[in-house]
Amino acid sequence: MIATLLANLLRFVMLLLVQVLVLDHLDMARGWMVPYLYVLILLMLPFELPAWGALLAGAFTGLVMDLFSNTPGMHMSACVVMMFARIHLLSLIAPREGYEYGMRPTLPRMGITWFVTYASLLILVHHLWLFFVEVHRFDSFFQTFLRALLSAAFTLALCLLTQFLTSRQERGRA
């Protein structure tokens, strides 16, 4: 319990630092690809976390992200929407025998098919919400849509990369 909490807190700090200090300053393809790797904090929260905890974790992470990017409420709303989608998605794509206690939504534990389905859907929800709230209008709909899609693909790639690079530790920590 304590170990899980500490692992998640550590992940929170590390991923937010990477996001704020490095990724927010990447200028990939003139703003067409903006990665938001920090969503991995929320993606990797344990299954047994109650729904209210998941929602509050989403709100808090989004708020901290807003603090660093001068966008009050923007990341917060996107993260809350994503966590709400996660609650429902987890029950939709649960394995036949349910989630075991202590099982975590990581790539080595759940397999690549499950993880990519899970991560890509949630990242897509988060990014579409975020980018449309950010531009705050629908008149350049397809441009914003394409930006969200490209950015989501980039974020997913970074999430997979992070999982591959840290997978050994994950197995040991259980």
Added chain:
Amino acid sequence: MRDLFRFLFRIRNTLLFLALLGISSVLLYNGNTHHRAEAISSSNAIAGTLFSWRKDITDYANLKEVNQRLVAENANWRNRHSSAYAPVEDLFVRINDTIRRQQYSYLPAKVVNSTWHKPRNFITLDKGSANGLHDDMGVIGPNGIVGVIRDVNAHFASVISVLNPDVKTSVKVRRTGHFGLLYWDTNNPVTSSVVDIPKHARVHAGDTVVTMGGDGIFPADVPVGMVLSVENPPGRQDQAITVHLFEDMTRSGFVYVVNDLQRAERDTLEKEHEAP
């Protein structure tokens, strides 16, 4: 009644979701405007400190280039008329003259964080209210305008970049004198639009656009950009003018904050007339 409570308990997560979404919407609608945004902006102490650490590290990578630009700019200052001066201290310099009254003073500041590839861009400066900064002061770079201060704390200031549709600056075409508003809707960090210039104004590509002044934010005639293209879209009262910004917003290292010394006087006068 009991059924109602049972029902509310069953949908408690949805209710929590809606409540959190409500809070974020309130933040979103109240926070992003010009003046408010007190706590959640990068001028707060934690974010500002973190960004200045980052800047301390990344500064080494382009010291050479920054030095070259500073040298060029110093030479430019030296060549100016004697009534112009370079800021020498970390506080606003005031010069007393019996013939002319100084209206603007400048304070150098370092950009510790900036974005330019997002739909709304902001800049964080390493000076704050301790150095006399307050909101609604203009920020100019060596080549042209950069933005307007939105929020300050003791040691940091958060600036709305000109690459942000939330800030509209009064500008004029230097050659013809027609004025309009600089409004960033091009989504491109090197260009911006000028709106509200009437169709009869003969503006051509190559004309220089400068600030209007008189708004208490920017002095008059600060360079803004050069007109790239002029179009007359049907159904609009004004021309669609695209300008190339003189200041390269993707690499603002040092900037100057403009302090209008007569601002307080003007504001009190205007408030007196507004009051009744």
